[in-house]
Amino acid sequence: MCAALAKPVLYTYFRSSCSWRVRIALALKGIAYDQSPVNLMKDGGQQLTSEFQTVNPMQQVPALKIDGIILSQSLAIIEYLEETRPNPRLLPEDPKKRAQVRMIAEHIASGIQPLQNLSVLQQMGEKKLEWAQQCISHGFKALEQILKETAGRYCIGNEVTVADLCLVPQVYNAERFKVDLTAYPTICRINKALLELEEFRISHPSCQPDTPSELRA
Amino acid sequence: MAASKKPVLYTYFRSSCSWRVRIALALKGIAYDQSPVNLMKDGGQQLTSEFQTVNPMQQVPALKIDGIILSQSLAIIEYLEETRPNPRLLPEDPKKRAQVRMIAEHIASGIQPLQNLSVLQQMGEKKLEWAQQCISHGFKALEQILKETAGRYCIGNEVTVADLCLVPQVYNAERFKVDLTAYPTICRINKALLELEEFRISHPSCQPDTPSELRA
Numbered sequence: 001m002c003a004a005l006a007k008p009v010l011y012t013y014f015r016s017s018c019s020w021r022v023r024i025a026l027a028l029k030g031i032a033y034d035q036s037p038v039n040l041m042k043d044g045g046q047q048l049t050s051e052f053q054t055v056n057p058m059q060q061v062p063a064l065k066i067d068g069i070i071l072s073q074s075l076a077i078i079e080y081l082e083e084t085r086p087n088p089r090l091l092p093e094d095p096k097k098r099a100q101v102r103m104i105a106e107h108i109a110s111g112i113q114p115l116q117n118l119s120v121l122q123q124m125g126e127k128k129l130e131w132a133q134q135c136i137s138h139g140f141k142a143l144e145q146i147l148k149e150t151a152g153r154y155c156i157g158n159e160v161t162v163a164d165l166c167l168v169p170q171v172y173n174a175e176r177f178k179v180d181l182t183a184y185p186t187i188c189r190i191n192k193a194l195l196e197l198e199e200f201r202i203s204h205p206s207c208q209p210d211t212p213s214e215l216r217a
Numbered sequence: 218m219a220a221s222k223k224p225v226l227y228t229y230f231r232s233s234c235s236w237r238v239r240i241a242l243a244l245k246g247i248a249y250d251q252s253p254v255n256l257m258k259d260g261g262q263q264l265t266s267e268f269q270t271v272n273p274m275q276q277v278p279a280l281k282i283d284g285i286i287l288s289q290s291l292a293i294i295e296y297l298e299e300t301r302p303n304p305r306l307l308p309e310d311p312k313k314r315a316q317v318r319m320i321a322e323h324i325a326s327g328i329q330p331l332q333n334l335s336v337l338q339q340m341g342e343k344k345l346e347w348a349q350q351c352i353s354h355g356f357k358a359l360e361q362i363l364k365e366t367a368g369r370y371c372i373g374n375e376v377t378v379a380d381l382c383l384v385p386q387v388y389n390a391e392r393f394k395v396d397l398t399a400y401p402t403i404c405r406i407n408k409a410l411l412e413l414e415e416f417r418i419s420h421p422s423c424q425p426d427t428p429s430e431l432r433a
Contacts, residue, residue: 141273
């Protein structure tokens with residue numbers, strides 16, 4: 001089969017919030033793809049194999065094999081999809097609104113998620129849960145303030161953007177770590193509205209090919 | 218008149234994230250004012266309620282420009298790229314643009330946040346060891362990526378957003394005494410970039426808020 005026609009391959013873990021961002025983007029843009037699951041827990045962590053290291057030297061998911069290249073870093077992947085498959089758009093036309101979308105996306109993707117990433121939590125030992133709750137709460141407190149200014153139905157106005165792709169998986173993480181979300185009504189409202197959308201549901205951790213049976217919806 | 222006011226960058230001399238934006242502003246020839254935020258003094262000036270209205274995340278950098286305030290260095294830089302497109306900091310080709318963003322994100326979310334001030338404060342005595350570990354792990358991967366993509370700079374021979382992230386991260390690595398001999402490509406690129414005027418005038422050693430004992 002001609003390489004140019006091969007479906008994209010997403011290296012993904014069902015519960016990886018970063019992978020979920022990309023799954024949502026692929027769904028929203030109607031891009032058919034294959035999943036190559038990477039189990040972050042099994043066998044000491046399949047992301048640590050030398051085989052996967054050639055896919056992504058940082059040994060993390062997601063990674064996307066597409067158009068003859070392999071990309072890592074969820075936001076870099078999503079920006080590439082946006083530039084090469086521009087419809088429907090995930091970034092507004094107006095540069096100031098685009099900047100706000102990216103600000104919120106980066107706030108989550110570099111300001112919150114990495115601090116509660118698997119490898120960091122493994123360092124925290126017993127303090128793991130407390131640490132995760134702290135990082136997420138601190139980040140959500142700021143995000144709630146930002147969203148009060150920018151949000152309509154979704155993070156920025158009434159169209160789904162990259163910010164929304166980052167929000168829902170981070171709320172999922174917050175729930176996993178039992179963060180009290182009552183102080184963040186805007187975040188909760190937006191999350192609820194987004195989870196009504198087909199693309200956010202079919203990409204959900206509870207129904208992926210690699211979701212363990214005990215966690216399936 | 219509000220429209221003709223210079224942009225204001227909230228910055229700390231030694232913040233690597235602030236430095237990325239200082240380089241971008243210099244490369245694009247954008248005149249701006251600095252509003253220094255001392256992350257150590259008075260318990261941390263980023264924690265004041267005044268600064269919280271500038272950036273609710275209570276971090277630098279933040280940029281007041283065109284009537285809005287933006288935080289997150291990469292979001293700021295993409296905004297500058299879109300509104301002041303010359304000289305360009307992202308290639309034309311989408312695949313190369315993706316590689317630039319991949320490297321930038323690798324540093325900006327994969328390495329730097331893990332050795333950010335607030336995380337290090339949690340680590341207590343293990344602070345130095347932790348910072349070295351995060352940076353080494355990230356640089357090991359980055360060295361492998363750059364072997365594929367680099368020319369004179371991170372991606373080919375033009376300065377891109379990836380380079381704006383690299384130099385400040387190497388500066389952090391040196392601050393935390395990371396052994397850089399295993400990363401020859403990173404070192405070579407860093408050296409080449411530091412020969413450029415815009416990387417030098419934005420350097421932590423010569424900012425308005427650089428303490429006298431640390432001035433070049």
